[in-house]
Amino acid sequence: MKRGAPHGAKFSKNRTPRARASVSLRNNVILVLGFVFLLPGLSRPMAGQTSPAQHGQLVLTGGTIYVSPAADPITKGVVFIRDGEIAAVGRRGSVRVPKRVATLDCSGLTIAAGFWNSHVHFSKQKWANAANIAAPELASQVQAMLTRYGFTSVFDLGSPWENTRRIRERIESGEIPGPRIRSTGEMLLGFSVPEEILRTSGIMRVTPEPLVRDAIETLTASKKRLDAGTDGLKIFAASPFTPFSILPGEVIRTAVNEAHRRNKPVFA
Template sequence: MRYLHLFFISFLTISSSFSQLKALVGGTLIDGFGSTPIKNSIIIIEGDRIKAIGQVGTLEIPKGSEIISTEGMSVMPGLWDMHVHLMINGHADYAYWDKTYPPLFEEVIMPASAHQLLMAGVTSARDLGGPLKESLSVRDRIAKGEIPGPTLYVSGPFIQKKPYPGTEAFRWGVANEKEAREKVSRLAKAGVDCIKLIDQDQMSQNVVNAIVDEAHKNDLTVVAHGHRPEEIRKGLLAGVDCFEHTGLSSSPEYPVDVMEMIKERTAQMNLGPLYWTPTVEGLYNYEYVRDNQEKLDNPEWHLGLPDTVVSDIKNSFQHPDRLPYFQLTPIRKPTLERKVNQLKDAGVVLLIGTDSGIPMKFHIQSTWNELDVWVNEFGFDPMYTIRAATYWPAKIMGVEKEYGTISEGKYADIIAIKGDVLRYISLLQEVDMVIKHGERVK
C-alpha cells in the first residue's frame, strides 16, 4: 500500500507538470529582437515561463502538452503601452471627472482600464499619474492574480510645482529642493516604479536637479513632460531618463538649441539611451474620430464599467467637434511627423505610448492606433515599431531579463494575431490570443 501511495503521488506530480505545458504551434514568430521571423514556429510554455523555442520538425513537443494552433498567425511578445492613465476612461470633462469619480478609482475605474488594456494585447503598461494608494493597490492586485490586467509600473502622483485646484490627491506640488527630495523619497518608500515630472519649466533648475537626483538614488527612472522647449532643456540638464509627448505648440519643429542638446545627450553612450514616448495617435486621429464616430459607439470600451459611468462618458462627447481639448489639434497635427522624425534621427529611442484615457480615447482601442500611425502615416519600419512596443520598454524599466521578447526563461507574455502584422500592422486592432504569464486570458 505504501508503494501504491507513493506511485499515486508521483503520478499526480507528473500529471500536474504535463498540465502546465503548452505548445504554440505553426505561427510566424516575431520574437522582439528584430531578427528575421521564424516560420512554422513552436513555443513551449511550462508554467508561467517560456521553456523552448524552435520549428515544426526540429523541436519535439513534450508528451501531454496542450497544443494550441497558431497556424496562419503572427506570434509576438505581448505589447507594452508606456503612457496610460488608468484613472480616466475617455471622459471629455476632466474637472467634472476629477470631482465625481475618485471614490470609484480603486475598485471600478482603474481595474476596468487595466482589464481593457489586457484584452487589447497589452500585457505590460506604465501608468503615469494617479493617486498613490489606488495605483499601488491595482498594480499589486494584478500581480497577485486577484484582478485581470497587464503587469503595471506606476508613478503614483505627478510631481509639479503646484497642483491644479481639486487634483491634490494625484498631483503633488514641490516648492523647493528640500520638498522635492522629501516627496520623491516618500514615493520611493511607498514602492512606485518611476517618477512622473511635469511643468518643470516652472521650477528652478536646482529643484529639477533635486527631483532627478533623489529618484536616481532610489533606482527610479524619471519620466518628464516634453511639451515645451524649456521643459526639455531643464530635463536634459538634470538627467531625465524619458520624455513624454511631442509638444503642445504648433511650432513646426523643435528649436535648434534643443536638438543640439538632445544630440549631445544621445552621444553619451555611458549614460545609456535617451528614451521618448511621443504619444501621437490621440492627436493624429482626432479629426477622423470626430468625423467617423463608429469607435465611440463600439461597446468594447464599456468592459468593466457600470452603465451609469458609460452613459456619463458618452454624454461628455455628444459634440466631438466642440471639445476644448482638441481645438488646437488641426494646427498641431501637421507638426507631429516632423518632430518625431527629428527625435528618431537624433538617436533617441522611441517608445510606444498613447496617453490612453484622454477624451474619446479608450484603453481597449488606443495602443494599436499608435503603431498604425507610426507605420502607415510616418512610414516607420514595422519591426522598428514593434520593438518600440516590446523590447525597448522592458529595457528602460530594467526588466529585460524577464519581459519584452519571446526567449527561453522569460515570462510567457505572448499574443497572436491572424495574418501578417509586418505587412498589415492594423491587424493589431483585433488580437486573437493573449497569454500572460503562461495563462491564456483571451
C-alpha cells in the same frame, strides 16, 4: 497612447526564452505576453486545442513567430510554455515537448511579443477604490484600455499610488488578467490643478499632495514616493494652466538626483 517597442523574451545563455507568458488572440495576432499573465485554466479545453491539457503547460503550433525585430520570422513554429514561462521556441520538429500537453493550432496566425506603453494614467474616476471593484468589471477596464491593444507592460505616470498598487496586486495575484504595471504614483507638482479641469476630465478626487517649490520640499516629496514603493518619479515641469509657470531648476535637479541615487527613472 504612446506605443513602445515590442517587449521580447528574456534569453539564457543557450538562447532559450524564459519570459512570463500568456496568450491573446486579436486581428490574427497571438501576443505572447512577456512577464504578465499566468495562463489560468490550462486544464480546460480551448478553441483550437488538439490534445488534452497537462496542468501548467501549453504548446502553440503552426504560427509565424517573430522572436525579435532583428531575427527572421520562424514559419510553422512552436512555442512551448511551461509553468507560465516560455520554455522553448523553434521550428516544428526542433522543439521537444512532453506528451499530453495542451496544444493550440495557430496556423495562419502570427505570434509576437507584447508591447510596452510608457505613458498611461490610472487616475480617472473609474479606477477609484480599486481594491473593491468587482473582478469582472476591473478586468474589463484593463482590457479596454491596455491589453486589447497588445500592451503587456505599462508605466503609469501619475495616479494615486496606493490605489494603483491595488490594481497591480490584483493582477499579480492572478485574480484578473492584465499587464505588468510600474508607476510613479502621484506627480510632483509646483502648482494646483484648477477645479474645472478636475471636474471636466473625470479625474478621481483625492487629498492633494503638498506642492514642491524648492529643493527641501522636493526632496521630502521624492523620498516619500520612493519609500512607498513607486518605480520612479514624474515631474510636471510646466503648468499648462493660467497662470503659466515652470518648476525651478533646483526642484528638477533635486528630484532627478534622488531618483537616480536609487536607480529609478524620472519622467517630465
